[in-house]
Amino acid sequence: MKILSFLFPGFTALDLIGPTTVWGLIPGALFQTVAHRRGPVKVDMGLEIVATHSFDDCWPTPDVLFIPGGGRGAFNALQDDVLLDAIARTGGQAKWVTSVCTGSLLLGAAGLIKGYRSACYWYARPHLATFGAIPDDARFVIDRNRASGGGVTSGIDFALEMAAQWGNLETGKLLELLIEYAPQPPFGVGRPELASAETRSVAESLLEQEMPTSLIQAAALRRGFLGEDVAEIL
Numbered sequence: 001m002k003i004l005s006f007l008f009p010g011f012t013a014l015d016l017i018g019p020t021t022v023w024g025l026i027p028g029a030l031f032q033t034v035a036h037r038r039g040p041v042k043v044d045m046g047l048e049i050v051a052t053h054s055f056d057d058c059w060p061t062p063d064v065l066f067i068p069g070g071g072r073g074a075f076n077a078l079q080d081d082v083l084l085d086a087i088a089r090t091g092g093q094a095k096w097v098t099s100v101c102t103g104s105l106l107l108g109a110a111g112l113i114k115g116y117r118s119a120c121y122w123y124a125r126p127h128l129a130t131f132g133a134i135p136d137d138a139r140f141v142i143d144r145n146r147a148s149g150g151g152v153t154s155g156i157d158f159a160l161e162m163a164a165q166w167g168n169l170e171t172g173k174l175l176e177l178l179i180e181y182a183p184q185p186p187f188g189v190g191r192p193e194l195a196s197a198e199t200r201s202v203a204e205s206l207l208e209q210e211m212p213t214s215l216i217q218a219a220a221l222r223r224g225f226l227g228e229d230v231a232e233i234l
Helices: 013-023 072-077 081-091 103-109 125-131 154-166 169-178 197-210 214-222 228-233
Strands: 002-006 030-035 039-042 048-051 064-067 096-100 140-143 146-149
Touching (some): 002 013, 013 030, 013 154, 064 081, 096 103, 096 154
Antiparallel strands (some): 140 146
């Protein structure tokens, strides 16, 4: 199984590492990471992950296309038409088109999830509709050959479910045990509906700076998802 992951500056490492850790236990799984150029790509927390291939020499027809998300990095990536075109081109040939967190916004801007249900990070989730997708607040969503995880840590849940889809239920159970996936969050407020109004307000004030939604509208207009009336507003 060929799994191709697109990288961009400022993406969230756990969005990639979580699923890759799970899928790396599947016999026969092969991986490529791709960016504009081969070499290190700096993630949002300052670490670097190596892109093994460029847009020009990666697999043209992978079994799985995967897009991680992020905060400002993902929103900046929405303005990168070369990246979006490469995602669109590869997604049109892949057997599965997948994402975690705000990676689904990039799939949306690439025109790959119009009419599909999709998960996304909670703060950005409603904006999937800008690209014709159907926002879904589930931990992970599978709609035909599109699959998506919600925010960051949901990438592990998403990856386990995908492993079960590709193999069977017992495969998923085995991988869950092998990585000892038994989360017990210490505070239990990992979703907005579980957090207090005060905690959510602080989070939203931080995310307003980290995830500027005006960049979603700009990308949607540029990629042909919005009419000229929106241009006047922007």
